[in-house]
Amino acid sequence: MKAHLLSAADLTRDDALLVLDTAQELAQIADRPIKKLPTLRGRTVVNLFYEDSTRTRISFEAAAKRLSADVINFSAKGSSVSKGESLKDTALTLEAMGADAVVIRHSASGAPHRLATSGWIRGSVVNAGDGTHEHPTQALLDAYTIREHLAGGAGDLAGRRVTIVGDVLHSRVARSNVHLLHTLGAQVTLVAPPTLLPVGVEQWPCDVSYSIDAPLPQTDAVMMLRVQAERMDSAFFPSAREYSRRYGLDARRMAALPEHAIVMHPGPMNRGMEIGSDVADSERSVIVEQVTNGVSVRMAVLYLLLGGAPLVADEEESA
Amino acid sequence: MSTTVIRDVSINGERRDVVIAGESIAEVVASGSADTAGATVIEARSLIVLPGLVDLHTHLREPGREDAETVETGTRAAAAGGFTAVHAMANTDPVADTAGVVEQVWRLGAQAGYCDVHPVGAVTVGLAGQRLAELGAMADSAARVRVFSDDGKCVSDALLMRRALEYVKAFDGVIAQHSQEPRLTEDAQMNEGVMSGVLGLKGWPAVAEEAIIARDVLLTEHVDSRLHVCHVSTAGSVDLIRWAKSRGIRVTAEVTPHHLMLTDDLVATYDPVYKVNPPLRTAADVQALRAGLADGTIDVVATDHAPHPSEDKDCEWQAAAMGMLGLETALAVVAETMVVTGLLDWAGVADRMSIAPARIGRLEGQGRPIAPGEPANLVLIDPAARTVVTASALASRSRNTPYAGLDLPTRIVATFLRGRRTYGSDA
């Protein structure tokens, strides 16, 4: 593992498996009378959230607290961030407070990268979602969930077929998942209207389809991405209704999936838009499990970054 | 009258003694034959001399952003880069859209004395793209403005662009267009391509530049005026300009040193020192730009020297200002990308960096032959030396150079503005 977790592309297959295996051991903690380990006692984890994301912040907070770390929540609201304090000055403040790790959520793609490489802080940086770039811990929890259901909870995901549907252009979840699932040997198919696919997607390690119906019968796990209604105003698609009809996962489409296939969504869902309510609540839906697994995976990441001796920051810039 | 003898220097491959007397070149004679009595002698056996460089595209930031650059620091940087004339872009605060502002900038340049400062006038009032600025008044002012540009913003209104092109014909002016279709580049952060998709940064498509160039060359043909295309950055733009020139359209074009050298994969560092408008493009674009500059499709190298204080770069990519320093590294980058590669010889460099820009800007006394009677605007270069770029050693007030730490060919030994040394020691 590198000293930071900025991109799913930074994880080798061995790194990724180490995180998943560690998460699996840590998942047992949830079943114990005392859901706490002393491992990160005396270490400080700062949740630096420039964007509202209660679910991700709570997940990281629970993970850090179960490892006995001190957690400081630094949210944009009510802090000097909203008064225009620069990322640099905030980082220098966190450094002065002795942050051992900074979990950062930011609307600007690359902000975690800046934090990690600019020399403002010494601690590890964990990307908790940056702009339209990446969300590596989401990809890890998705891979964990897929592995539990489809690969017997061990090893990699070789040969599993994962279809990711929705606003790939603006999705950090999709980017991280393409990197990580590919690293773990899965075959990924992205499905979106052409307007919601980034230029150059044909060079990503995955297949691309404009139709949701074609890949579904060969899909082991289908991941629906949140589509924001405001994309409509930028003419990415004509109307919510048309989007839902062409790309939404309803009961009829779910029936086209193989029997063992699972339905995933990173949340928060737009029920009735990209996913039907009956689909979200169906037996195939593992959406609630994803949330549970998120805590274990984030514990694993924090343990592997902070639990041992300080990792030497990788000199090499990652692409 | 002081006399300087540059002894045994190479002019287009021939060794000469160049005698500077007062503001002019007095003699250019065979090596060793100049009278050095009472003269300052510069031994230049390993050096070459070119006409002083002329920049068509410089941001001096004064008035308004003196924290980033002033006319004084900017022209000192220019002299250190071998320039004897720069065109100061109009996007200052207040905007250079009146005779008063352009005269102020012109006067500041004359006072500083490091190089000639020719203000560029804004095309539209306040760069707002709504009404034509008083182009004639600026042309008639003491600054004698001939180049007009809303640089930083595109004159995107086709009718306004047509009128501007027509109007400047009265005083042989030229419209220097910043070609950027605004709707296609709203909030754009980097070249649209594989990298923007991977990095999750909003893309800036090549077509946003090319569509405006295509429109503008057709407008220029229609009204038979002069168009200059600022900072061409894509292979498609080079093709369009080549086509327009083949039709006899009076279009000229510039490329920046950074677009000749740097590519969009540098953005993977998310370091805003690489954030620039137009954005860094792909390796294929870089190759096309070099070829275009070599074959004359692109007429000049212009720096687009854009100083920014550190707080505007020491931040998230999206929050950062666009632009990079260029004056002090331009010649080295052109040497690295064009001379070392064999695409251009030193005569070609003199044309693209001095003669052609002086002609486009209608400057007298710049970009002239190195011959008796001509103004002594000269730059003395050691072509075999190498220089490591050190941001803290730059004369510019800002530090946003993308070349820091790079080892680049050439060293500027001295710059002369009308016989007076503006850079380099007397040693």
Add this chain to the structure above:
Amino acid sequence: MDAGTTTQDSAGMHPGDKPVMSESDIARAITRMAHEIDERTTGAHDVILLGIPTRGVELATRLGARLSEIQGRAVPVGSLDITMYRDDLRRRPARALLPTEIPAAGVDDALVVLVDDVLYSGRTVRAALDALNDVGRPRAVQLAVLVDRGHRELPIRADYVGKNLPTSMRENVRVALAERDGEDGVFLSGPKEQS
């Protein structure tokens, strides 16, 4: 698995290794310890064996098999990973976790015997006691080790010892078990740099 124990996975003699226990020595030691556990607990039927990964788990399994024969009941055997409780975590890069498997009935009110291969500084056992504390509340905890090599750094002692082995602190004790290493044996190797 205490500090000072090497854990090579390769089997066989290593140059300079001195054998100190043979396969039959180990088998006899385990049988004796099983009897001692039965005697000292006066045949209590609430004994649970928890091996400390890695080799403590195999020893616990063997010990459990012998004890089951003696007591005529299936003695529950599990494993207890102590990685997250170590006091030297920050001295090395983060380690992979090892399995913790607590028998279904849990440890509450049971007599837990912790099983490890080598007892040295006592720090591993200290960590195991902490880990056990988070799993439940046994009525008592005892300790069984195959080798006690001395040099304790904490007030900890073993209740059942396969072999007391006087060592120098610069020596290494290597325990090989057939399940993991292809052969049984305990070896003493000469002074070596501690990693």
